[in-house]
Amino acid sequence: STIWSLYRKETGEDDKELATSLQVGVDELLIFVYSILFQAGLFGGILTAFLIESRKDLQVDPLREILQALQNPLAVTTSQPFQVSKSSLVVNCLWFISLGLTLFSALCAVLAKEWLAKYIPVSPGSRSSDACQRLLRVRRAQQWRLESVVTGIPLLIQLALFLFCAGLVLFTWNSSVALGILMLFLTILAIVLYILGTV
16 A cells, blocks of 8 residues: 555656646647637637638629629520639638638647546545556557647647638739738748747
8 A cells, every 4th residue: 555655656746747748738728729719719700701701702603693694684695614713722722721720729629638637636546546547547648649749739720820821822812913922921921930939
């Protein structure tokens, strides 16, 4: 019994250190994630507004067809098959992937936070079964590469933001080349600042 108490005492420090280091990252992320649930709501709302607008380019506009028919009712209508432009398709793909990554990162952060809450029990036991449970949790954390997963979540959010910016550059480029160039410049500037800030 005393050996298990000693074991729990010795390993408890390692557990707290690991959980604290991951917890700080997850807490910071969850401020971002709870704000992601807010910001995913905000970022998702902004992204959705852009998606609603850009998605119109993926389908036939029935109002335009009705307007053409009303303006020229005697003209023979030659229905040409609707063609989606490649840029509209690429923009929508980038933005849907960005939205999916944002929501997936929010889910991963919430799951990681929940797992970390269960990682260190409230009352550490002193029985051999408690030591076995602790060893099992540590091995599962290593097996699932929990530390890599938790530290990788912000990268998903950053990737989502860069995909959104790339889509925004293409979207604005199609509307106005000057605006597209400005957005490209701002996106490249953001990428350079990101690289300089993280290296």
